[in-house]
Amino acid sequence: MNFFDSLIRDVSLLTEKLPYKDFSCSDELWQDVGYSQVILQRDTAFELGGTGFNLVTSEPVSDGITLIGDDLDSIGDNRKFARVSLVQIEDEQDQQKAYNLIRKIEYVKYHHFPEGYMIRTSSRSHKEAVRVAKSAIKKGITFRKIGSLLINKYKENPAVKGVRVIYITAEDADYGKLEALAQKNNTITETLNHVMNSVKFDCDSCNLKPVCDEIEGMKELHFKSAAMREM
Ligand code: SF4
Structure with a gap:
């Protein structure tokens, strides 16, 4: 399955000049x-608003958080x-199975609930809004911890071989272009449907x-x- 590989390259081109940390x-x-x-608002430390999407590939992806x-x-x-979650699946020749797998991977975003990290998203949108609780900050929440939780959720499916979750909060990142890539990802997925x-x-x-x-x-x-x- 390589329909999304050009988008993976585009994400990489868009972010390669920004400083990053790998975990x-x-x-x-x-x-x-x-x-x-x-x-509730009174219990909120801050909100993150933007885009969240998966890019599925059968090319190698190393587990971790960027x-x-x-x-x-x-x-x-x-x-x-x-x-942006880069998700490597096994190289499935049966396209129906690969398609079903992409759909299952998409459900993961509605089925993980990190404590103190309220995610609002929808099946028809690539928007992702997050509210982070003050209590979670006190307990030591980090992207590495919630990213690891998310990777575990993806990997509950044995056909998922590798996952890298990229979190971007840099103020100089090009969020407009990232949103355009998310939109293109939606369009390719709809075409696949x-x-x-x-x-x-x-x-x-x-x-x-x-x-x-x-x-x-x-x-x-x-x-x-x-x-x-038709057969
Ligand atoms: S019919 Fe439409 S979706 Fe199917 S291959 Fe042609 S252009 Fe693509």
Whole structure:
């Protein structure tokens, strides 16, 4: 599965000049409370607003967390942020299985609940807003700890081989371009949904043609998938 590899390269180009820190996964996992929390304004240290998205690949990804910008314990007030999870899956030749896997990986973002870190996101959007509790700051929350928790969640699926979670809080990061990449990721995912579920194969009248013209292998996949469904 390599439909998202060009976006991985774009994220790398966009961030390569910014100072960063790499962390291995922490043994000291932050607690997952297991349900969606409500953190009231009066209990909030600060809010992060921006973008969160996954980029799935079958190219190698080493486990760990990359932080570009300040860590949670040194952010004083509200600011923009982005989370990008690079997720390596096994090189699945069966495209239906690979597609199902991408969908399962997407569910992870709704099923992890770090204590004192309230995430608001939706299935139809790449927006991700976070409210961080004062109590979590006192307890020592860091991106390494919550990133390690998130990596563990992805890896509950044995087909996930490697995960790198990139958190960006640097004030000079280009959040507009990151959001544009997240939007493109959504468009490719929606095209993939269409390709895997629609038997209608008429490129001349299809509004997804620009994506299929750009992303190698997408047209062939629709041709194969439509033919299989009509058999
Ligand atoms: S392969 Fe053709 S019909 Fe299928 S989604 Fe792409 S442009 Fe549309």
